Amino acid sequence: MHSEFILKEYADIICEVLESGGVFRMYPKGTSMLPLLRYQKDSVVLALPQMPLKKGEIILYKRGNGQYVLHRIVGKDEAGYICCGDNQTTLEHGITEENVIAVVESIYRKEKHITKKNFGYRCYWFFWQCLFIRRVVWKLGKILPVKNKMR
Amino acid sequence: MKIKEGFILRSVGSENVVVAVGEQSRKFNGMIRLNNTGKFLWELLKEDRTEEFLADELVANYDIDREQATADVKRFAERLKEAEVLA
Numbered sequence: 001m002h003s004e005f006i007l008k009e010y011a012d013i014i015c016e017v018l019e020s021g022g023v024f025r026m027y028p029k030g031t032s033m034l035p036l037l038r039y040q041k042d043s044v045v046l047a048l049p050q051m052p053l054k055k056g057e058i059i060l061y062k063r064g065n066g067q068y069v070l071h072r073i074v075g076k077d078e079a080g081y082i083c084c085g086d087n088q089t090t091l092e093h094g095i096t097e098e099n100v101i102a103v104v105e106s107i108y109r110k111e112k113h114i115t116k117k118n119f120g121y122r123c124y125w126f127f128w129q130c131l132f133i134r135r136v137v138w139k140l141g142k143i144l145p146v147k148n149k150m151r
Numbered sequence: 152m153k154i155k156e157g158f159i160l161r162s163v164g165s166e167n168v169v170v171a172v173g174e175q176s177r178k179f180n181g182m183i184r185l186n187n188t189g190k191f192l193w194e195l196l197k198e199d200r201t202e203e204f205l206a207d208e209l210v211a212n213y214d215i216d217r218e219q220a221t222a223d224v225k226r227f228a229e230r231l232k233e234a235e236v237l238a
Contacts, residue, residue: 009163009164010163010168012161013161013163013168013170013182016159016161016172017170017171017172017176020172020173020176021172021173021174022171022172022173022174022175022176022177023176023177024170024176025180025181
């Protein structure tokens with residue numbers, strides 16, 4: 001069991017560590033980044049983001065309502081980055097560089113250290129993208145017949 | 152003994168928290184939470200101190216006897232050594 005803390009209260013400390021050129025290891029809560037990040041098992045190493053960020057990177061960002069979120073960049077448009085959890089299909093638009101606090105430099109699956117160059121991780125990312133597209137299509141497929149029936 | 156370079160002590164609400172910055176953060180993961188006595192000892196350990204000196208300071212500043220102070224300092228120092236925080 002790792003000691004838990006409220007991210008909102010520790011955001012200033014995390015920023016101070018990152019701005020010093022350091023990294024901060026954090027155990028994310030929730031299920032939105034499953035199957036990659038399992039609650040209370042896996043952790044991420046946060047570093048200062050180097051702009052512009054690339055598609056596929058996992059970022060820690062602050063929403064307008066003050067909520068902190070760790071999700072993956074799945075695209076970019078004129079409003080900013082488009083993010084989504086690996087376990088989600090709902091896209092979040094309009095994440096600007098000002099919202100971004102940190103980028104995930106590497107991951108610990110339990111105590112196994114995985115960098116972004118890791119072959120297994122790259123395979124995961126490749127297949128996740130394919131699965132993600134299938135899930136979006138599947139979700140749309142579930143919605144569209146309902147709309148058709150309503151006509 | 153003395154605290155290594157690259158550690159900072161910050162207050163978050165009522166909590167005292169130690170984290171590593173810069174290069175040190177690549178060797179030291181996470182954070183150390185300190186109570187007020189721990190914070191007092193941490194501040195003293197910014198300079199090279201002996202366990203005897205720290206125990207003396209505890210006795211002088213807190214309502215604690217010498218035997219208890221020595222035991223507390225020993226336990227605190229062991230914890231910091233385990234975390235590889237001491238130079």
